[in-house]
Structure formats: C-alpha cells, structure tokens
Amino acid sequence: MTSHLKKVELHCHLEGAAPPALTLSQARKYNIDISDYLRNGVYVWHDFPSFLECYDKVSEVYQTEEDYALLTETYLAELAGIGTIYSELIVSPDHGKRIGLGADAYIAGVGEGIRRAKASSGIEARLIVTGERHFGPESVIGAADYAAKANNPLITGFNLAGDERMGRVIDYALAFDIARDAGLGLTIHAGEVCGAFSVSDTLDVVRPSRIGHGVRAIEDADLVKRLADMGTVLEVCPGSNIALKVFPDFESHPLRKLKQAGVKVTISSDDPPFFHTSLKREYELAANAFGFGDTEIDEMTRTGLEAAFVDEATRRELLGRL
Template sequence: MTHRFLKTEIHCHIEGAAPPALSHRQALKYGVDTSSFIADGGYVWRDFAEFIACYDKVASLFRTPDDYALLTESYLSELAGIGTIYSEIIVSPDHGDRIGVGADGYLAGITDGIHAAREKTGIETRIIVTGERHFGPDSVIGAARYAARCGNSLVTGFNMAGEERMGRVADYAPAFDIARDAGLGLTIHAGEVCGAFSVADALDLVRPSRIGHGVRAIEDPALVQRLVETGVVLEVCPGSNIALDVFPDFESHPLRQLIEAGVRVCINSDDPPFFSTSLAREYEIASEIIGLSDAQINAMTRTALEAAFVDETTRSALLSRLDRRQAAGDDA
C-alpha cells in the first residue's frame, strides 16, 4: 500500500486538479451548463485537443480569488492527507486576465490557499507560472515577464504547457531567457504528444533543469544517454500518458526503462481528475503495476525534492524528513 511512502509532486496544473464535484458546485454558483464537459461524475473529452478545451471550460468556473483559494487549499489538503510533504502547482496568469480579476488577483487567491493549507497540514508548496503554448509566443513571453516581476516569494519557477504541436520551441525561447535572468527555475512540457525531437529541442533551446513528461525520449537512445549525462529531471505522469494514448497501457510505459537507463525521474499526477487518477494512484501504479521497488519509488521522491524550485534551507528540511521516514520505515 502506498501509505508507506512520503510523497512529493512537482507537476500538477491547479485548474486540472479541480474534482468534478467541486466544478459542478462552481457551475451552479455561476449558472453554467456543464452538460457538454461533465457527465456521470467525470470530465468528458476524447483526444488531446478536446482535453485542452474541456480543461479551459473547467478553468472558467473559477472566477474570483476566493474561488482559487478554495481550489488550492482543497487540493493541497488532499495531498497532505496521503503523506505529501511538498507540492509545486502550475498556474497560468493569463487565466486571471481572462476572468477579469487580473493576474495579481488570481495569484493572490492561490497564495491564500497555499498559506491556509500549510497552516492546517504543514505541506510546503511553491508556484510555477506557465505560459500556454497555444496562445502564441507573445502570450508566453508575457507570462514570463509577469513571473519575473510579480514579487511573490512563492513563485519560484517558469514553465510552458498547452498544445505541444503548436509552433517551434525556438519561437518561445525568449520567454525562458526572461525567466532565467530573473532567477526562476525552468521546466517545459515536451516529449508527450510530440516525439523525442521535442525533448531535444527543449534541451537545446531552453536548457531547463526539468522537463514535463519527456517520456518520448525513450524513442532515441542517444537522447536518453544525453538526459543521463546532463541530469535533467523528467516529471513523469504515467496516468496522464495512458489516458492521452501516449502509450497503450502501463506495461508498455517507459518509466522502468528510463530508471534502469539512469535517467533522473519522478512521478506526478498532471491533471488528476481529468485522467481518473490521483497522486496516490500514481504511486500505486509505480509500485503495483509497473513493479518498481520501494527503494526505486523513494528514490524518485528524493529526485523530486532535489530538483524542486525551492530554497536550500527548505530543501534540506524536506530531505531530512524523507530520510527520517526511510530510516524508520513507518507511516507519515
């Protein structure tokens, strides 16, 4: 059982963490018909493009800072309840502008939720600002500029998510230069919908310390070796990969191959209710379906903490907590 593991998650989109029940309550609050994207207690989509559209419809149900405080506190409390000690949540300031509260109001609500969850549960959390690739380079550059100037101490990283097939990585590289110059950690979605070439492009043009997904790197042995040599961490999300038909089943998922090759990896839930998963479920998949040992799973948790966009004092405290658990071999 996965309750024996302390857990860490560094790849989860905050709107993508909204459970259908909460989204339904938000829809009732705002008088929104959800029949086109919520049915039988779950989200409705058929392919990656429809998933993005469904995600945006769910996001549109969260419209005020208080809405975002509720969503954030709820998700982080859920994580803490399964033994999660650290979380990084991916947020999009563009959404704050689209709902009319502005990026600052949007971020303020998320920050309030983080503080509330930490006070109640002790979970440590940081924020990764993301640009949405399908809104174009100017939008992504704008998100990087916002992340660089927002002055929120919880914002420690920058990312690019969205439709991976849109545009070239080179078109978006200036956004990462802005974020790098501001001292933010860099990660980028690549090697999920698109193949190994997108991981190589990210390494060449963005030079991130982490890559969101990156699992299609397995198609290129030379690229796998490059990941080993550079130590770039892959934020792997098995449940998401299977739901989006990146791989046909968990048995063919390359997580074990990547680990055995020496690639630094960790496990995450991505957009859990959209993919009928959770962080607890991802740990179960790693243990019970993919068949990783407890030592391998704990090593992934350690990798996530080592790669986290967090100050060294906090990192040391989190690693010490993990060490104590492993030494004790007991529950959180």
C-alpha cells in the same frame, strides 16, 4: 500499498486538479451549464484538443480570488492526506486575465490557499507560472515577464505548456531567457504529444533543469543517454500518458526503462481527475504496474525534492522529513 510513503509532486496544473464535486458546486453557484463537460462526476473529453476545451470550460467556474483559494486549499489538503510533503502547482496568469479577475488577484487567491493548507497540514507548496503555446510567443513572453517581476516568494519556476504541436521551442526562447535571468527554475512540456525531437529541441535551446513528461525520449537511445548525462529530471505522469494514448498501456510505458538507463525521474499526476487518476494512484502504479519497491519509489521522491524549485533551507527541511 504505498500509503506509508512520503510523497512529492512536481507536475500538476491547478485547474486540472479541480475535484469534480467542487467544480459542480461552483457551476451551480454561477449558474454555468457544464453538462457537456462533466457528467456523473466525470470530466468528458475524447482527444487532446477536446481535453483542452474541457479544461478551459471547467476553469470558467472558478472566478474569484476566494474561488482560487478554495480550489488550491482543497487540492493541497487531498495531497497532505496521503502523506505529501511538497507540491508544485502550475498556474497561468493569462487565465486570470482571460476570466476578468486579473493576474494579481488570481495569484493572490492561490497563495492564500497555499497558506491555509500549510497552516492546517504543514504541506509546502510553490507556484510555477506557465505560458501556453497555443496563445503564441507574445503571450508566453508576457507570462515570463509577469513571473520575473512578480516579486512573490511563492513563484519559483517558469514553464511552457499547451499544445506541443504549436511552433518549435526556439519560438519561445526569449521567454525562458527572461525567466532564467530572474532566477526562476525552468521546466517545459516536451516529449508528450510530440516525439523525441521536441526533447532534443528543448535541451538545445532552453537547457532546463527539468522537463514535463519527456517520456518519448525513449524513441532515441542517444537522447536517453544525453538526458542521463546532463542530469535532466523528467516529471513523469504515467496515468496521464495512458489516458492521452501517448502509450497504449503501462507495459509499454518507459518509466522503468528510463530509470534503469540512469535518467532522473519523478512521479506526478498532471491533471488528475481529468485522467481518472490521483497522486495516490500514481504512487500505487509505480509499485503495482511498474514493480518498483519502496526504496526505488523513495529514490524518485528524493529526486523530486532535489530538483524542486525551492530555497536550500526549505529543501534541507523537506529532505529531513523523508
């Protein structure tokens, strides 16, 4: 059991963390039929495109600033309840616009949820604004521009998510230039749906401090060494990888091989209820499926704090809580 260990999460999509019970309550509130996507308390999808479709449908039941405050507070309270001291939530201002709420109100609601959660449990949280590949480069540039100009102390990072098969990293390079110039931390989804080349592209074009997933780097030994030498941190989400069939089972998952090769790795849950997981389960998998001891798990947690997109005073305080 890992219940006694402090925990950190760097890779979680806010809408993807929506508890099914809360989603069902919200659907009833707005009289939205989500029966094709949520049955018997379980989100329903069968492959990556249908997962994205389910994710978008579930997101439709969160419509107001207060809805987003409630969603954020609920998830962070769940994390705090298992000993989590720090969380980074991936958010999309584009989503706020698409649902008619607007980016500012969407972010304000999430921020209010963060403040409530911290007041009740002490958990620290920050926001990573993401652009979504499948909406095209202009949309991603817009998201970077929003993050750069937001002047919001909770927004500390920029990400690229969505369907990894849409375009190459170079198509989105300008967005990362904007975010970098604004002093935001950089991370990017790569090496999940697509192979090792997507991780190489990311290192060549963006040189981010972190990569979301990155696990298919294991297909290229030279690339694994490059990641280790550069100190690039991988935000690894084993439960998600198995659910999406990136690897067939935990025995073939490369988390331990990557760590043994000197790559910096952390543990996260990605879109937990969609993948029948949670941060609690991911930590338990680290112990039971991968055979890591407490010291090794604490090392990954410390790596998460060392790589977190926070100011140095906050980082020191969080490291002290370990």
